[in-house]
Amino acid sequence: xxxxxxxxxxxxxxxxxxxxxxxxxxxxxxxxxxxxxxxxxxxxxxxxxxxxxxxxxxxxxxxxxxxxxxxxxxxxxxxxxxxxxxxxxxxxxxxxxxxxxxxxxxxxxxxxxxxxxxxxxxxxxxxxxxxxxxxxxxxxxxxxxxxxxxxxxxxxxxxxxxxxxxxxxxxxxxxxxxxxxxxxxxxxxxxxxxxxxxxxxxxxxxxxxxxxxxxxxxxxxxxxxxxxxxxxxxxx
Amino acid sequence: xxxxxxxxxxxxxxxxxxxxxxxxxxxxxxxxxxxxxxxxxxxxxxxxxxxxxxxxxxxxxxxxxxxxxxxxxxxxxxxxxxxxxxxxxxxxxxxxxxxxxxxxxxxxxxxxxxxxxxxxxxxxxxxxxxxxxxxxxxxxxxxxxxxxxxxxxxxxxxxxxxxxxxxxxxxxxxxxxxxxxxxxxxxxxxxxxxxxxxxxxxxxxxxxxxxxxxxxxxxxxxxxxxxxxxxxxxxxxxxxxxxxxxx
Numbered sequence: 001x002x003x004x005x006x007x008x009x010x011x012x013x014x015x016x017x018x019x020x021x022x023x024x025x026x027x028x029x030x031x032x033x034x035x036x037x038x039x040x041x042x043x044x045x046x047x048x049x050x051x052x053x054x055x056x057x058x059x060x061x062x063x064x065x066x067x068x069x070x071x072x073x074x075x076x077x078x079x080x081x082x083x084x085x086x087x088x089x090x091x092x093x094x095x096x097x098x099x100x101x102x103x104x105x106x107x108x109x110x111x112x113x114x115x116x117x118x119x120x121x122x123x124x125x126x127x128x129x130x131x132x133x134x135x136x137x138x139x140x141x142x143x144x145x146x147x148x149x150x151x152x153x154x155x156x157x158x159x160x161x162x163x164x165x166x167x168x169x170x171x172x173x174x175x176x177x178x179x180x181x182x183x184x185x186x187x188x189x190x191x192x193x194x195x196x197x198x199x200x201x202x203x204x205x206x207x208x209x210x211x212x213x214x215x216x217x218x219x220x221x222x223x224x225x226x227x228x229x230x231x232x233x234x235x236x
Numbered sequence: 237x238x239x240x241x242x243x244x245x246x247x248x249x250x251x252x253x254x255x256x257x258x259x260x261x262x263x264x265x266x267x268x269x270x271x272x273x274x275x276x277x278x279x280x281x282x283x284x285x286x287x288x289x290x291x292x293x294x295x296x297x298x299x300x301x302x303x304x305x306x307x308x309x310x311x312x313x314x315x316x317x318x319x320x321x322x323x324x325x326x327x328x329x330x331x332x333x334x335x336x337x338x339x340x341x342x343x344x345x346x347x348x349x350x351x352x353x354x355x356x357x358x359x360x361x362x363x364x365x366x367x368x369x370x371x372x373x374x375x376x377x378x379x380x381x382x383x384x385x386x387x388x389x390x391x392x393x394x395x396x397x398x399x400x401x402x403x404x405x406x407x408x409x410x411x412x413x414x415x416x417x418x419x420x421x422x423x424x425x426x427x428x429x430x431x432x433x434x435x436x437x438x439x440x441x442x443x444x445x446x447x448x449x450x451x452x453x454x455x456x457x458x459x460x461x462x463x464x465x466x467x468x469x470x471x472x473x474x475x476x477x478x479x480x481x482x483x
Contacts, residue, residue: 130326133286137320138340138392139312148343152330 008200011188015205018187021101022212025173025183028105030166033112034120038154040113041120042146055117062114067107067172074107075179104176108169115165123157124150163220167213174209184208237262238396238427243282243292243303245275252278253289254451260396263425267438269462270448271474276431277323279448280398283429284318285311297395316344319389323401325381327373333360333384334369337391345392352391359387363417379410383417390421397421399430403437435478439463447471 040055062070082095127150135145174185182190185205192201238260245253252275260266268276282289282303289303296317301310319340327336337356341347347355360366363383373381382402389397402418403411415437422428422441432438438445438459445462447455447470455468466472 128324128326128329130322130324131328133320134322134326134328136286136315137284137318137322138388139316139344140340141312141344142308144343148339149328156330 004197004200007195007197008204011191011197011201012204012207014191015184015188015201015208018182018184019208019212021181022170022173022183024101025104025108025176025181026166026170029108029112029169030116030162032105032109033116033165034162036109036113037116038120040117041124044117044121045124059114059117062110063118065111067111068175068178070111071104071107071175071178074110075103078103078106100179100181101176103179104173104181107179108172111172112165112169115168116162119158119161119165120154123154123161126157127153159220159224163216166216170212170216171209174205237297239293239295239300240283241293243279243289243294245278245282245287245289252451253282256292256448256451256453258429258446258453260427260429262395263427264443265422265428265430265441266444266446267442268429268431268446268448269433269435269438269474270454274449275451276448277400280320280400280429280431283398284315284320286320316392317395318398319392319394319396320398320400321382321385321389321402323404325373325378325385325405327381327384327388329373332370332372333365333376333387336373336384337387340388340392355391356387359390360384362390362420363387364413377410378406379413382406382414386414386417386421390426396427396429399428399432401431401433403432403434433478435463435475447474449474 040059043051043055079095082098086093131149131153132145135149140148173183176183177186188201188205189198192198240256240258243253243256256279258266268279270276278287281287283294285306291304293300293302294314296314299313299317301314328339331339334356337359338352341352341355342349357366357369360369363386365380365383368376368380376384399418403414406414411434415434419441442459444456445459446453447462449470455462455471462471463475466475
């Protein structure tokens with residue numbers, strides 16, 4: 001078997017061209033997923049009537065569906081009903097000119113939200129109850145407790161798991177070719193379609209994924225090591 | 237002056253408080269004694285709504301609130317007239333000693349930062365921890381954490397400070413420093429309700445001692461009355477289990 005190192009390098013460069021797309025598909029779902037996931041976690045933590053059981057089911061359902069299916073179903077729903085919906089709301093947007101990346105971001109966010117809500121829920125549960133008592137006893141309102149005590153304590157506890165989620169999302173983003181989005185994997189494969197040197201292309205992309213995930217890991221580890229003043233927990 | 241009337245509280249079928257009445261004069265130090273499970277801590281936690289009592293009312297400094305009907309703003313009003321010192325200290329773990337003392341003033345009371353900063357420095361000096369002002373709770377010993385907890389409560393200048401077994405979680409050699417600080421604060425005329433198992437401390441500091449068991453007040457009086465001229469058999473049995481001496 002011959003291995004064309006020069007072509008691997010070409011495929012590498014071709015893939016690199018689409019790095020912004022892959023990053024977008026990793027970070028935006030993490031952001032949207034965190035916002036909604038934190039909301040769901042709070043609703044379930046405080047056991048808000050009606051909403052809490054509702055989201056329990058939502059999380060249970062989306063946790064159990066493979067990302068590929070969420071992606072494909074989202075694509076079908078968008079392609080089927082977006083034009084109708086946009087027309088009825090007299091929005092100028094049409095499916096044919098919609099950037100397919102938004103569908104991918106939507107689907108990956110949906111996948112991320114259930115996982116992230118569970119991450120935040122377990123972090124909330126691990127805040128010592130005394131922290132809430134102390135905050136209330138000095139006269140904080142519910143919102144002040146959230147802003148001054150819960151959020152600053154939940155984030156450092158959640159960080160290692162958020163890091164995992166980001167890595168999962170970046171890897172899951174390799175599935176977006178299903179909805180005709182070109183990411184780093186697709187970018188390399190387009191190059192390989194010309195000369196059928198798929199092995200070189202796959203290895204080139206694997207190297208990029210590895211470098212990407214290793215850097216995210218390193219940044220998180222650096223933050224945990226040097227920015228840990230918030231993270232230290234009192235052992236009662 | 238604080239009036240507390242007919243506090244009832246049950247957890248499920250378990251009736252913890254069966255109608256507690258208590259009046260505390262301004263500047264008075266009331267110590268509550270009693271075996272574990274007698275409802276002392278629950279009573280204290282009902283007063284600032286960390287637990288919701290089923291029945292009864294509290295009035296502090298002209299604000300009267302019925303426990304089971306209190307709205308969020310009533311609860312906040314009562315909480316802002318009280319402060320609490322906890323068994324497990326419960327300092328904000330992501331804040332320094334100084335920030336812990338300032339937090340209530342700046343956030344809850346909306347005091348300007350520089351003013352709160354001055355108050356906090358003054359109080360940390362008072363509890364003997366000025367040099368630890370930038371330490372995080374995990375860098376402090378239990379006794380030091382609890383003294384910061386006392387400074388945090390004092391900063392709010394409340395009508396009453398509730399002490400929930402302030403030395404029960406401390407190593408024996410750290411109990412003394414904490415009790416000394418509480419005594420010193422008591423001498424400045426701060427109204428206090430203290431739940432404790434430290435009998436000599438109770439004898440020394442209390443204007444009034446209350447013995448509680450099974451959710452009712454069994455006996456109440458001056459330290460001399462309760463410790464030396466004990467009337468109730470149950471109180472005698474309880475006190476007999478402690479060896480205490482007073483200075």
